[in-house]
Amino acid sequence: MTDPLADLFTTYHASLVRMLYRRTGDRERAEELAQETFARAVASPPTSPRAWLFAVALNLLRDEGRRTVRQERRLVLLKGELPASAPPPDAELERRECRDRVLRALDQLTPRDREALLLQAEGLSYAEIAEATGLAPGAVGTTLARARRRLVDADRALHETGAADVAS
Amino acid sequence: MSHLDEGMLHTLLDGEATAEQATAWRAHLAACPACASRLAEEAALRVRAQTALDAVVPDPIVVAVPTGRGRRWRAPLAWAATIAVAVGAGWLLRGAWPGAPAAAPEGEGAAKAIASARAPAAPVTEMAAPTASVPPDGRAVPAPAPAARDRAVPAAPPADAAGRKQERQAAADVAAAPAPAAGAAAPVAQNTAAERARVEAASGVRAAEAPARRANADVDAAARALGGSLRRLEGATLAGVATEEGAAVSRWQLADGVVVVLRQEMQRGLAPGDTLLREADRRASARWRDGDYELTLEGPLPADSLLRLARRVH
DSSP states (O other), X not given: OOXXXXXXXXXXXXXXXXXXXXXXXXXXXXXXXXXXXXXXXXXXXXXSHHHHHHHHHHHHHHHHOSOOOXXXXXXXXXXXXXXXXXXXXXXXXXXXXXXXXXXXXHHTSOHHXXXXXXXXXXXXXXXXXXXXXXXXXXXXXXXXXXXXXXXXXXXXXXXXXXXXXXXX | OOOOOHHHHHHHHTTOOOHHHXXXXXXXXXXXXHHHHHHHHHHHHHHHHHHHHHTOOOOOOOOOOBSSTTSOBOOSSHHHHHSOOOSOXXXXXXXXXXXXXXXXXXXXXXXXXXXXXXXOSSEEEOOSSOOOOOOTTSOSOOOOOGGGGEEEOOOSOOSOHHHHHHHHHHHXXXXXXXXXXXXXXXXXXXXXXXXXXXXXXXXXXXXXXXXXXXXXXXXXXXXXXXXXXXXOBTTSEEEEEEEETTEEEEEEEOTTSOEEEEEEEEOOSOOTTOEXXXXXXXXXXXXXXETTEEEEEEESSOHHHHHHHHTTBO
């Protein structure tokens, strides 16, 4: 790796993976897509990296289409949990439920809204968001307003549905 | 000027308004209670949305590396035991599925291979908000200390073929170990089915479903084979028990008809307090230590539901 690319990696890798994870709900895929994104940066190093990197990542996601779901998706070692002799902490289960619920809520957004929201959450400016997603710069604020509202509403609805299931 | 729409409000809240816009909009807000109140609402919404997103970070992935067959699982390097290694464990297993080797490799060699594969190639920043499984007793994958945040993340497989082969073999050992009885991934199922067939042929143990009147006999036989009491899944109906070499495999039917499989065997080195959780497309399995035993619960459920069920195993 050349130095500039290593810097690029250190600066943006975690952020890119997080955004991709929020898009896919699949950590492994997020890591792979991030790697592919950086591989393309090696091929043609960008001058304004952040918007470029996220644009490439989003394109890779879109081009992927419907991939065959891998058989073995996840192997996780949860340290310190004792289901039998001591139940997993409620907080941990709740955290995971909460995360899964928000992921489902995100799925309810339109792709454009979702992309803008996730990029903004990674600190991209409106100009960068516009560049990465193809949105008109003047439309980013409206898109974000709508995306945020829809996310919160969807999350709330799912939360209420879940609570109803438990109660019944 | 006319009232501020939500796009303007969010632009302002995100700090993206131009100087001109900011001046004009703020002037309006000062004079318009309706818009001022609207701004407060949108600000709250913005925070709620961010809070929701903050909840979405992936679990740390830690792969316990065996140091030798049947011995206690221990990561080869101190940091690997406590730091989430941001490599998808799935890719470690990728090469293991077709024709996974039956024999486990030399444990130390495999451990070293994985350790060297994780040796820093380029320093990478750990996820900004690493989630740590935080159990009550504090033994956990902790959030990495700032100094430890730069960690090699070999998201791509290692370059050398030898390392890869050893990793595959070690991963096969990882994959083969829990062997959920109801066969999650096909190649694993092939292995265990083959093994079960051999065991059954050799010992003549019937692994068929036990009719109710023979259930108790099967339970007793299983308990004898284990040398201890059979764990049960509270709230479920026992649908069958089979004894394999040193393991009791019971099938439990839940109220909604779903059948899960509980495997109980002498502990094979999983550290007390750890849960090995596995998730494929529509099935999950959880393995944990319970005194002298290791229990594996497996079924067509998401991981969270399975973990909740696991709490009812006594």
